Amino acid sequence: MSTLVALARAHAFAAGRAQPITTVRHLHVHDRPLVLIPLAMAGEANAPLAAMLGSSPADARLLVVSQPRNRDERFTFFADLAEAVVPYLDSFAGATEAVPVDRGRDVRHRFVDAPQIWVPNPGGADFLRLLGRSTRFRRTDGDFPVPASVPRLGQWLTFLASSAEVPGSSLLVNAVQALGQHWATGQSAAEDAHFGSLFAWITEGVEAAREAENGPVAGPATDPAFDNEILAPLITAADPALTGVLRELLTPTWERMWKSIELLRDLPAGARVGSRWDSDRDAYSAYVEHLIEDGSPQPRRDGAVAAAARLQRLENAATRYAVQRAFDDPLVMAEHRLTGQAFGAVVTLAKADRIDDSGKRPVLRPRIMVATSEAVRVEPGAALTSPARPAQKAKVISVTPGATSTDVVLELSGGMGRKLVAEPGSVPEVGEQLLLTTLSEAYRPGAAFPDPDDTPWTHGGPPARPSVDADDQ
C-alpha cells in the first residue's frame, strides 16, 4: 500500500465518497464486452446454480440449474452456457492485420479485435477457471457424450482465466479489481471485495455502501441465509418460481456491472493501454490458431519448463505494467516520487552539443544539470529516464545535495537522431521541468528454457500428453 493511495483512502473516509487514485484509465474497455455473473451451489466443488450473461445491458440471459445435483441438468447448463459464450469468443476471429516482425523482414497476422469478458470479482474469475477445468476434458463420445461446444468452452475459459493472471491483461476483467485500481474508498480492502459496496462508494457514497453490504451478493457464493430460507425450499419443492427469484437476485449486480463499465469507459485511456491490448490480441490470435491446428486441451498442470517460462512471463508482465502505469499517469508516478524512485526537477544548465571522443568514434553525449527539492535516492552511474522522452537514457554523473535543493548532473544518450548534432527539442533546455525516474521501459530479455521435450529428469522429465478422462462425478 503506497502512502498516496492510503492518503486517498483517508480523504475518501472524510468525504464519505470514493476518491480517484489515477488520472487516466489503465485497462482496455471494449465496445462490446460480455458480462457474465456466475452463481455457485454452496458445498459443491464448482457446481453452477445460475449464470446471468449477455453483451448488452438490455439483453440479460439467465441460465438456471433448478436441481443442482441432477447431472443431466448440469450438463444442459454447460451446453447452454457454451452456446451463449463460444460464439461471442469466436466472433473476433475475423479481420486480421499484418504486424512486422524480425525488424520488418517478415510479417505475421493478428485479429484486429479480441473478446473481453467481465465478471464481478476475483471469485467469479476463479469460478470460470474451475468451470474450464471441469469441462475441457469432457468427451464428445463414450458413455456420457457432450456437445463439442462444451470442451471448447472449457478450453476458452481456461485460456481466459490464465490470461487474467497476467498483470495488465484485459481479456477477462473482474469489476472489483478494475474499480479498485482507479478509486480508493474509505473502507478496507476486505470490505471493497464486496462489489455492491465498492460500487456504491464510487457512485453514491458511504451510506449506500453500508446498505449494499446487506443487499444481494455478486456471487459466485450465495448468502447462507438465502440458501437456507429461500433457495432450499424452492429446490425441495421443485418450484418454478426459482428462476424469477434468481433473476431478482442477480439483476442489481447486472446493472452495476454495466454502470461500472460505463464509469471506466468515461475515463481517458492511458497512452500505453493500447499496446497492452495489442498483446491481448496477440494472445487471442495465438489461441485461435492453436484451436485450429492442434486443439488439445491445456494440461491439468504445467510441466516444469512451461511453469518456469510462465512464471517469468508473469514477472516481466508485472514489471512492464507497473512501469507503464507510472509513465502514463502522473498520479501513479507520484507514488514513485514519494519513495525517491522518481523526482521532478528543473534544468539549470545544458550543454547540448557535447561530444565524447574518448572512444573509437566520437559520439553525441550532451550533459545537463537539474535541480530538485525532492528526495533523490540515486547514485552516480544509475540510468534514469523521463516519461516525456522514453527513448533517451540519462546517466547520473554526480549528485550534489545543497541547503534547499539537490543538483544532479546527467549525461544523455539516445533519442536525439543519428547525427552528431541533436535533433531540435531532443535535449531538454534550461528552464524546462523534467521528471526523472529509475523506472525503465527497456525490454529485458528472459532466460532461455529448454524445449519441453528436453526437460531434465531432475525436473520430472518431458511432460506427458494430456489425457482425456472423466473424473467428474
Next chain:
Amino acid sequence: MSQVERLRGTAPGKRHNARTVAALTGNPGCTRRAVLDAAGVDKVRLAERIGFPGAFGQSRFALARGNAFEAMLKADDCALLRSTLGAYVGGYEDLGADEDDTLSARHTRTRALLRSGAEGLLDHPLLTLDVAGQTVFLEPDLIAYQNGSQLQVVEIKSFAIIDGQADGTAVSSAAVQAAVYVLALRRLLGDDRVSHEVVLVCPENFSMQPVAVVLDVRKQLSTLKRQLSRLASVSSLIESLPPTLSFDLAQPVADLVSSLDTLTARYAPECLSACEMSVFCRDEADGRTELLGRPVREALGGIETVGEVLALAAGTREPEPDQVEAATLLRAAQRLRDEAL
C-alpha cells in the same frame, strides 16, 4: 459463583471448538474478545441484542454435503476411510454424540483409550485445552489415528482438492484447527506421542472420491502456543474486573454496551470474517485508521485517526514529537497528490 460465571450471567456457557480457539488466537491483542470467550458469552446473541448482528450462518447445502461425505467415509466400519488412510489394522471406536451431560464421562473414556495406545481409529475424542485461564472442552470434530507409536490427527473436510490444489484460505484454516487438536492431544499424552503431521481427507476433483493429504502444522503449533500463553494473562484481568460487570443478555441494551466499553477492543477488518462482535467494533472504531486496514494504517505512519492524518497532511496541525517523520511523509504525499490532480 466464579467471576466468569457472573460475567456470563444466566445463559449457559458457549462451548469452544477448534474454530473459535483458532479465531481467538487470530487477534490475541483483543481483550474484549478474550474476556467474552473465556466467560463463554454467546457473542452471536450478544451482537444481535445490542443491534449489531453479523452474518455467521452456514449454508445447509454445505452442511449436507459435508455430512454426506463423512457418512460415506465411515460406512461399513469406515471401509473407505481406512483405504484412504491405509489404516487397515486396529479397531474403530466412536465416542459418540456431543452432549453436555456426558462430557466428563466421555473425556475420561477418551483419556483411557488414548493412553492405552491401541492401534486404530478413535472418532469424536473429547479433548480439553487451557484457554485464557479456563479449561475448555473442544468439540470433538476429529479422528485420532493411532498408527504404530504415533498418534495422528485426521480431519474430514468437504472442500475439494482439484489437481492437487485447494482453496488456500480453506487449507490454512483447516491447518490451524488441526493444530489446536494436536496441541490438546500433546497436553494429554506428551509431545512425542502426537505427530505434527496431520491428515486432511477431502473430496478429490469434482467427485466425492476421497483423497488424503498430509499437512505439517509445526508453524501453526508454535504460533498457537505463543498466543495461548499471551491469553493466559486474561484470567488475572478477569479477576480484576469490577464484580458488577455482566454480559447477561437479560440486561438493558445500554448496560450491555457500557459493559462492552470497559473491555478494550482491537478492531481490524479481519475481524469481519472472524468475530461475531465485528459489526459493533467496526462502528466503535469509526474515524480511526485501523478501520482502513493494517497496511493502510502503516502507510499512514501509524497515525491513529483519519482527522489527524488529514490535518498533518494539510499542515494545519503541529505533529507530536513521535509524529514528525509521518507528518513529513504525509505532507509530501498531499503535495504530490494535489500537483497531479
